[in-house]
Amino acid sequence: MGDDQKTERSPRAPAKALTARAVDAAKEPGKYFDGNGLYLRVDKSGLRLWVQRIVIRGKRREIGLGSPDLVSLATARENARRNRQLAYEGQDPIQLKNEARAVPTFEEAARTVHDLHKPTWRNEKHAAQFISTLETYAFPKFGKLRVSEVTSADLMHALAPIWTAKQETARRVRQRIGVVLKWAMAKGWRKDNPADAVSLALPKVDKAVEHRKSLGYAEVAGCIQTVQASGAGLSTKLALEFLVLTASRSGEARDALWSEIDLAAKVWIIPALLHKS
Incomplete structure (x- = not known):
């Protein structure tokens, strides 16, 4: 690769733009310009990095565009073009990039x-x-x-x-x-x-709900007596009786809180919560 590729005389319009083969061959420390502020920087350590020189809101800045081992010449050029467009529109591509990184998964x-x-x-x-x-x-x-x-x-x-x-x-x-x-x-x-x-x-589906057979009114008292005589825990027995007497849903009865119940007024207020929808 000739000296004209390493000179910093005219980064916007080098004597010869880079090629994919030239990028692969660039191993000597230096800066290899491609045009429009884009250049390949090779450090003494051997580290290679795409860098773009750009003026953002009146200030000269440098933006790292990744390693040529991962970012092709064509992609680096497109990213550089996009950054220049953003800067021309008055935006800060560096700030936008940092904000994008802040977005959580x-x-x-x-x-x-x-x-x-x-x-x-x-x-x-x-x-x-x-x-x-x-x-x-x-x-x-x-x-x-x-x-x-x-x-x-x-x-x-x-x-x-x-x-x-x-x-x-x-x-x-x-x-x-x-x-x-x-x-x-x-x-x-x-x-x-x-x-x-x-x-x-998505395909429209009908709710497949299989309702349990309800007891007749005359059978309710006998059902409660059977449960009371069973080996179930006291809280289970009382919960079932509470469920029957309030005609509520099982989930509402299980999750009931004393703060929802006014014993003096004999009123139970069931709050409408998001998780029930």
Whole structure:
């Protein structure tokens, strides 16, 4: 490679632009210019790095664009061109790059959201289910992607295998993914939430609910007596009687808190919580 490639006389318009073969052959310490501020720097240690000289908001800066062992000449040129375009538009490509690195992965975002919401859940079971379902169905598919990069296709890839086989689980996973992506929108890392529309692209399924046969009114007292005479624990016996007398759902009865019950007014107020949806 000639001396004209190493000179710093005119980095924007060198006598001869680099070629892929010239890049591979560049081993001697120096700077090998390609044009538009892009050059290959070879240190005395043998370290090789793409570098771009660029003026950003009136100040000369240098931007590292990666090793030529990983970043081709064509890619380095395209990245340099993009940086110059951003600088021309008044933006700072270095700042934008640093901000992009600050965006968490979907898994990191999900764990942050989980920690934020955990104090609002009524028991540890619901908090554990939120993160465990994402660990099982979402993280293996796109957990390592930046939360800003997750697409509808990624959600489809995760939900399609369980959409009809595990309907309720799939619905909850989609909802929980949506909560994470809404948080990312609020942080300014996204402009959309793929979870809102992905269900429209998946096959429509009817809820497969198999209801247990209900007891006739005349049989209820006998049922309660049978349970009271059984070997079940006292809390189980009282919970069943409470369930029957309040005509509530089993989950609502199991998770009931004394703070929800006004004994003087004989009123039980069941709060509407997100985790029940």
